[in-house]
Amino acid sequence: MSRRFSLRYPMILTVLFGLILNFIPISPAFGDNIGACQGSSTTNTRLSLGGRVITPSTILRASGNQPCGPGENNLNLISLSHTIIVSPNGTPAQNGTALLNAMVSISGNAPSAGNPYLLKLEPGQYDLGNQTLVLVPFVDLEGSGEETTVISSSGNANQATLVAASNSETRFIKINGSGGRQAGVYVPTGVSEVYLTHVTISTTAPFGNVEYALLNRGAVRVDSSTFSVSGGSLNVALFNDNTGSATLLNSALNAWGGNQTYAFANNSGSITVHNDTLNAWGAVTDNIALHNNVGGTATVQNSTLSASGGKNSIAFQNYSDAKVENSSLNTSGATSNYAIYNYNSNKVYVGSSELAGDTASVHIYSGSVTCVASYNGSFVMLGSSC
Numbered sequence: 001m002s003r004r005f006s007l008r009y010p011m012i013l014t015v016l017f018g019l020i021l022n023f024i025p026i027s028p029a030f031g032d033n034i035g036a037c038q039g040s041s042t043t044n045t046r047l048s049l050g051g052r053v054i055t056p057s058t059i060l061r062a063s064g065n066q067p068c069g070p071g072e073n074n075l076n077l078i079s080l081s082h083t084i085i086v087s088p089n090g091t092p093a094q095n096g097t098a099l100l101n102a103m104v105s106i107s108g109n110a111p112s113a114g115n116p117y118l119l120k121l122e123p124g125q126y127d128l129g130n131q132t133l134v135l136v137p138f139v140d141l142e143g144s145g146e147e148t149t150v151i152s153s154s155g156n157a158n159q160a161t162l163v164a165a166s167n168s169e170t171r172f173i174k175i176n177g178s179g180g181r182q183a184g185v186y187v188p189t190g191v192s193e194v195y196l197t198h199v200t201i202s203t204t205a206p207f208g209n210v211e212y213a214l215l216n217r218g219a220v221r222v223d224s225s226t227f228s229v230s231g232g233s234l235n236v237a238l239f240n241d242n243t244g245s246a247t248l249l250n251s252a253l254n255a256w257g258g259n260q261t262y263a264f265a266n267n268s269g270s271i272t273v274h275n276d277t278l279n280a281w282g283a284v285t286d287n288i289a290l291h292n293n294v295g296g297t298a299t300v301q302n303s304t305l306s307a308s309g310g311k312n313s314i315a316f317q318n319y320s321d322a323k324v325e326n327s328s329l330n331t332s333g334a335t336s337n338y339a340i341y342n343y344n345s346n347k348v349y350v351g352s353s354e355l356a357g358d359t360a361s362v363h364i365y366s367g368s369v370t371c372v373a374s375y376n377g378s379f380v381m382l383g384s385s386c
Helices: 009-017 092-107
Strands: 036-038 047-049 052-054 060-062 083-086 117-121 124-127 139-142 149-154 160-163 168-178 183-187 194-204 210-216 219-223 226-230 234-240 245-249 252-256 260-266 270-274 277-281 286-292 297-301 304-308 312-318 322-325 328-332 336-342 347-351 354-357 360-364 368-372
Touching (some): 083 092, 092 117, 092 124, 092 149, 149 160, 160 168, 168 183, 183 194, 194 210, 226 234, 234 245, 234 252, 260 270, 286 297, 312 328, 336 347, 336 368, 360 368
Parallel strands (some): 083 117, 124 149, 139 168, 149 168, 168 194, 194 226, 219 245, 226 252, 245 270, 270 297, 277 304, 286 312, 297 322, 312 336, 322 347, 328 354, 336 360, 347 368
Antiparallel strands (some): 036 060, 252 260, 277 286, 336 354, 354 360
């Protein structure tokens, strides 16, 4: 098949790759190696376009998967069959619209376990305005780095910047929410196999709002990520609601300001905190690094839980059975400071951990706390009852 020559390499690459403006239309022909050569096998070849003569060294031609001729360079081009690339060719708002349109385009191709897709974002700003990016099952969203690829939105309270879908991963991207959005990322009830890897979420809200960086009601696994929330009356970096399941690995949760602040709040679900840093500070009344509500289960390992300021600073506020191992729980700067505040008739097991509270290492309202090889902020060993 003959190919149309062009003066500009980007246009030729566009034709060869099928990368059109901000996203790629899907075609069954994509996904093959494309034989292409730079130059011409005939040294006397000349191409004249618009009165301009193009020499062999600048001519691109498709080789038909035949070996390139003498003096030609093989370009080794590969087309993409299940990857949509969105490029920041316009304003942030135009880029945001292109991103929303790309997701619509993918959804029309019925992604599935046997037909997965990748939506790839080049470095740039993607402003959704007051819209929400709703992911599709079996579609991964990949940026080009947390500091270079940013999706943002504002306005429309009780919405999220991004809504996750089952069997999907979001990675290498930053998500911003402001202006009263309820969450940066929302995982709905029943949604499972959600992965957030190398994701930065930053949300702010006017005072009077309840604000979350991540609101989870499904099943999510977070790895090597940073969530920050501030500005609202109630600020929660990660809220595991209802019977949701959340696993946090190698990550940092930061919440500050307002009347109440929680780095991680678990409401009757199951959570695992492993090798993480949870910080809560600056609220007027309560600053709580980790809250485990009635009916919830919590396992904390190799992590640091810190709370400071306000009337009550609590590293771990617990209403259910829980386990803490090889971790540091510390509080300061409040009227009352507790490493662990235990409610209800439940049990907390603490092993090889530091419990540092200016008021008391442990306050047991009811239930019991059992310590093994643990110590307070002065490195004094605690007894078995802490």
